[in-house]
Amino acid sequence: MRYFPDRLAATLDASRHPALYAIVGLGAAAAMPVHAAPSATLVSASSQRCLDVSKGSPEPRTPAIIYDCHGGANQQWEFTAAGELRTLGGTRCLDITGGSTRPQAIVQSYTCHGGPNQKWTLRPDNTIVNPNSGLCLTVRGAGTANLTGIDTWPCEGTTHQQWSVGETAPPPADTQAPTPPRNLAISALACRSATLRWTASTDNVGVAYYDIYRDGQALGTVGGSTLTAQLVLVPGASWGVYVNARDAAGNVSQASTSLRVNIPQCQADTQPPSTPTGLRGTVAGTTATLNWTAATDNVAVVAYDIYRDNAPVGTTGTLGYTDAGLAANTTYQYALAARDAQGNVSPRGPALSLTSGSACTDAICSAESMANDTDIPWGLVALPDGTVLYSRRDAQDIIALNPVTGVRESLGVIPNVQGTDGEGGLLGLAIPPGFPDQDPWLYIYHTSPTDNRIVRVRYQDGTLNPASLQVLLKGMGRNKFHNGGRLRFGPDGKLYATTGDAQNGAYAQDIQHLSGKVLRLNPDGTVPADNPFGNHVWSYGHRNPQGLAFDSLGRLWEQEFGDSQDETNLIIKGGNYGWPACEGILSRSGTGCATPGYIAPKYTYRNTDGSCSGIAIVRDSLYIACLAGERLYRSEIRGTGLANVRQFFVGTYGRLRTVEPSIDGNLWMTSSDAAGDKDSIPNNTDTEIFKVMLKP
Ligand SMILES: [Ca+2]
Ligand SMILES: [Ca+2]
Ligand SMILES: [Ca+2]
Ligand SMILES: [Ca+2]
Numbered sequence: 001m002r003y004f005p006d007r008l009a010a011t012l013d014a015s016r017h018p019a020l021y022a023i024v025g026l027g028a029a030a031a032m033p034v035h036a037a038p039s040a041t042l043v044s045a046s047s048q049r050c051l052d053v054s055k056g057s058p059e060p061r062t063p064a065i066i067y068d069c070h071g072g073a074n075q076q077w078e079f080t081a082a083g084e085l086r087t088l089g090g091t092r093c094l095d096i097t098g099g100s101t102r103p104q105a106i107v108q109s110y111t112c113h114g115g116p117n118q119k120w121t122l123r124p125d126n127t128i129v130n131p132n133s134g135l136c137l138t139v140r141g142a143g144t145a146n147l148t149g150i151d152t153w154p155c156e157g158t159t160h161q162q163w164s165v166g167e168t169a170p171p172p173a174d175t176q177a178p179t180p181p182r183n184l185a186i187s188a189l190a191c192r193s194a195t196l197r198w199t200a201s202t203d204n205v206g207v208a209y210y211d212i213y214r215d216g217q218a219l220g221t222v223g224g225s226t227l228t229a230q231l232v233l234v235p236g237a238s239w240g241v242y243v244n245a246r247d248a249a250g251n252v253s254q255a256s257t258s259l260r261v262n263i264p265q266c267q268a269d270t271q272p273p274s275t276p277t278g279l280r281g282t283v284a285g286t287t288a289t290l291n292w293t294a295a296t297d298n299v300a301v302v303a304y305d306i307y308r309d310n311a312p313v314g315t316t317g318t319l320g321y322t323d324a325g326l327a328a329n330t331t332y333q334y335a336l337a338a339r340d341a342q343g344n345v346s347p348r349g350p351a352l353s354l355t356s357g358s359a360c361t362d363a364i365c366s367a368e369s370m371a372n373d374t375d376i377p378w379g380l381v382a383l384p385d386g387t388v389l390y391s392r393r394d395a396q397d398i399i400a401l402n403p404v405t406g407v408r409e410s411l412g413v414i415p416n417v418q419g420t421d422g423e424g425g426l427l428g429l430a431i432p433p434g435f436p437d438q439d440p441w442l443y444i445y446h447t448s449p450t451d452n453r454i455v456r457v458r459y460q461d462g463t464l465n466p467a468s469l470q471v472l473l474k475g476m477g478r479n480k481f482h483n484g485g486r487l488r489f490g491p492d493g494k495l496y497a498t499t500g501d502a503q504n505g506a507y508a509q510d511i512q513h514l515s516g517k518v519l520r521l522n523p524d525g526t527v528p529a530d531n532p533f534g535n536h537v538w539s540y541g542h543r544n545p546q547g548l549a550f551d552s553l554g555r556l557w558e559q560e561f562g563d564s565q566d567e568t569n570l571i572i573k574g575g576n577y578g579w580p581a582c583e584g585i586l587s588r589s590g591t592g593c594a595t596p597g598y599i600a601p602k603y604t605y606r607n608t609d610g611s612c613s614g615i616a617i618v619r620d621s622l623y624i625a626c627l628a629g630e631r632l633y634r635s636e637i638r639g640t641g642l643a644n645v646r647q648f649f650v651g652t653y654g655r656l657r658t659v660e661p662s663i664d665g666n667l668w669m670t671s672s673d674a675a676g677d678k679d680s681i682p683n684n685t686d687t688e689i690f691k692v693m694l695k696p
Contacts, residue, residue, distance in 0.1 A: 039078035039087070041069055041166030045126065046159035047144035050075045050166065051137075053087055053109040054147070064094060064107045064150040066139055071167055083119040084112060085128075089172075093118045094137075096152060101133035107150040126162040127155055136161045177253050178203035178245035181210060184259040191235040191266035197228045201245035201253055208248040211503070213255070214239040215678060216423070216481040217607075218563055233263045236341040240678050242480060244503055252504040255480030258421060258678065265299075265342055273297035273338035276304060276349040281334060284362040287324040288332070288354050294319060295338035295346060303339045306651075307348060308332050315339075316630070316651025324649060325366035326356040363621070363634055364648050365693040367669065371406045373399070374683040377670040379429030379445070379487070380614075380660045387462070388668060389442065390658075390689070393425035395682040398442070398464055401689060403662075411464040414457070418449045419680025420480045423500075427452075427485030432523055433493055436460065439523065443472075445485045445497060452476035452483050454497055454521065472525030473536060477502025477515035481544065482561075486614070488548040494528055495521045496538065496556065498545035505580030508541050516542045516579065518558060518571055532574030541577040541598065547615030547659075549622065551637050559615045559624055560601075562586075566610035567601030568624070570640060575599045603642050605629070614658035616667060618694060625656035625669060632656055632669065632692075653690065667692035 042051040044066050052067035056074035069075060077094070078086045085094040087109060095110035096117040112118065116132035123129060128137040135152035139160040155161060178201040188195045201207050207224035212231070222229050224245075231241070240258040278293030295301050306314045306321050309332055314321060326332065332354055338346040360366070375392035377399075382388050388401040389411070396417040397410045419425040424447030432439040441456040442464065453474035458465045472495075476484070482500030489495055501508045501516030508516025511533045520538035522528050527536055544561040548571075551557065556571040565584030569577055582593035584604040593600065605612065611628035622642060624633040631650040635642035649656070657672040669690040676685030 038168055039076035039090075040168045041071060041075050042077050042128075042163040043069060043166045044139055044144075044160065045162035045164065046139060046142065047148075049144070049146065051077060051150070051163065053092065056088075057109075058088055058091065060092075060108075060110045061097075062109045064109060065146075066144075066148050066150070067146050069166065079120070079122060082114060083121065083131075084114070085118075085120045086112065094120060096130060096133070100152070101135070103135060103151075103153050105133075105135075105152045107137060107152065122163070122165075125157050126164055127157060128161075128163055129155055137163065174205045174247060174249035174251065176204045176247075177251035178207050178247055180254045181243040181245050181256040184241065184243060184256055186241075186259065186261055189261070189264070190233075191264050192233050194231045194233055194261065194263075195228060196231050196241060196243075196259075198243050198256065200227055203245070203247050203251075205247055205249070207245045209246040211244045211246060211252075212241070213244070213481070213503075214241045214261075216561075231261075233261075235263060236265045237263050239263065244479070246504075250504060250506045252479065252502065254478075255420070255422065255503070258480075267299070269297075269299045269340055269342040269344060271298045271340075272344035273301045273340055273346045275347045276336050276338050279334065279336060279349055279352045281352055281354050283326075283354050283356055285357045285360040286326040286328055286366055287322060287360075287362050287364065288326060288334070288356065290321045290323065290334060290336075290352070292319055292336060292349075297338070297340045297344075299340055299342075301338045302341045305337045305339060305345070307335045307337075310335075314652045318650060320650060322648050322650055322652060324364060324652070325368055328356055328358050331355040360693065360695050363646070363695050364632070365695055367649065367653065367690045367692045369688045370403065370691050371401055371408055371689040373408075373687045373689065374685060375687070376425075376672055376677060376685055377658060377687055377689060378425070378427050378485070380658050380668055380670060380689075381429045381431050381442075382660060382663050382668060383431065384435065384663065386663055388689070389429060389459075390670070391426045391429050391444065392682070393427065394419055394676070394680055394684075396426045396446075398426075398429075398444075400462065403691070411459075411462075412466055414444060414446060414455075415466060415469065416448050417446045420447055420478060420483065421680050422480030422483075422678055423485075424452070424478055424480070424483045425680060427483065428487040428497070430487035430489055430495060432489050432495070433491075441523070443487055443489075443495060443523075445487050447478050447483055448474070450474075450478070452478050452485070452499060452502075454487070454495070454525070456523075470525075473497075473514070473519070473521060475514055476519075477504065477507060477513070479503040482516075484542075484545055486545075486547050488550065488556075490520075490550055490556065491554045493523065495523055496548050497521070498542070498548060498558065500544040501542070501579065505543070508543060508579045509576075511535075511537050511540055516540065516545075518542065518545060518548070518556070538573060539571050539575040539577060541575075541579050541582075543579040543583065546613040547624070549615045549617040551617050551622075552620050557602075557615065557617065557622060557637075559612050561611060561613075562604075562607060564607055566605040566607050566612055568603040568605075568615075568622070568642065569599070569601050572599070577601075602640070603635070603645065605633075614656075614660065614670075616659045616661050618661050618665060618667065623659045623667060625659040627655040627657055627672060630655055632659065653688065659692075662691065665696070666694050 049066035093112035136155035458468035484500035612626035
């Protein structure tokens, strides 16, 4: 090996080593292997202090010293098979400066190169000798104080040359998630059961579990050595099935690709349901509410189709329907037919004649479709000038909607967005209180290839400037489902955000992790000084929180997707909302919802009636848009609870995702068709933007 003088010899103690030049090996630039082998402290017998790389610096030529033992990575040493003494996670070697073989040569940490000045042997008398020079590792000047340097000296066996092996470092924590399971396949598919198989994931330590899901709902868990699961199916349903791998440290993989399973019926059904009877209705202003008696079927009725003046206006699985937005003082003929799961439709029942009123008398007067879209409208903000901006989840762009003409214009694609073939993509939007004059930023929550993040982009004079994009906060976990994604500025001028648990319930209870949380940020992304945990976390124990809204008292309300039960929460600083031990009011593990400190929801919903995402508060009424429930809830905020909870548009406009206040005291609302939803493919769905008029 060739050696060169090093100009950085000035870092040495020139007063004691006036003639010494540091010299370095050519191998310094080569990539060094990182060792994970056991390492331990080396304790000096004279001082009981530990051999230490000064200040833990990874810089080559950092002096070795003695220091109070703390067991940090710069006090962990490993004797390797090559005779080296490695530290700092195996990345650095104990090194005699300049390759010197003379006494009083300074000992430092340096890039490992295998040279003779990096070889050390621990002998039975607890001295550590460098075989090349025959000199021993020595505390300089027989010192015992912190920061005393280390050099070489003839071996005399004194206590300042004796080192005992101290505490062994714990094995490094596993922070690496397994790879996604692959090659999902179904066999033995029957109407109520099937066998699912997949190809194993890999992991740096090992896969401990596989979690099986369908469309965001847990189906079960098997051990890491099992690559198959028996599924319990619902006849006639169509499920998107996927698997996540999990290691013993709780790291969850990204989801596998979804496998579409079209479940057969248990029996062929050619018999239509009975004709619906008992249709009755009431009218309040321009809103008609219908109810009827259940029809019967040889298997089961799954839906009712509602007709107004012989034209289909909606479908519902319940025994009621709200038809809002009628013309005033007009007579309509309603009828309905019943449908089974295999598409057999009954004759329409007898017509019901209803006449609308002259004015809006109910809380919600009407909904008018203002625009159609072919992608999924997700976040939506009404700007002070009336323009509506909304994000398109899979198309990854921002649309400006003229609220008068209904004309739409794309303001451009947001960079670095990546969907998750599930719920991720371009998600929530928010504008700050001073928008646009004092603060011209549009705040955006999106999924990236590696995480979920909050960014902002300048919006001025009707245009977005993507080059102005600033990343405010990143590192929120991503997965196929549970990406959170709503944003809202509070009356305190802070930005609040909901983050999903990324399909890892343990994250929700870890206040150091940004997943499964309500977060609170300064508008520039920094941590507000009065946050409860010194980081961005505002509340925790959330599964897949969605909408956020503030009431007139400045209190924060939040909507959250559960596995089988959804919830509306009133959020307080530092609060723990229970997930994963408690879901809604259902205990799932341990002491469940009875756990001291867990904060119960203000209202819960079966997810078939709920699966609600966006929320809005107008005049202290809370509006909640629901996907699977295909309805808009309206409740009145009374005290710390919700009163007079009512449902509107049940089944009328299909799945509803977003509701936002308009600048004129009404609502914007968006629909979200099931087709094209659980994928990242742009423009493969059919959605609408509605203006909802409220009773003034
Ligand atoms: Ca791992
Ligand atoms: Ca039937
Ligand atoms: Ca909860
Ligand atoms: Ca899509």
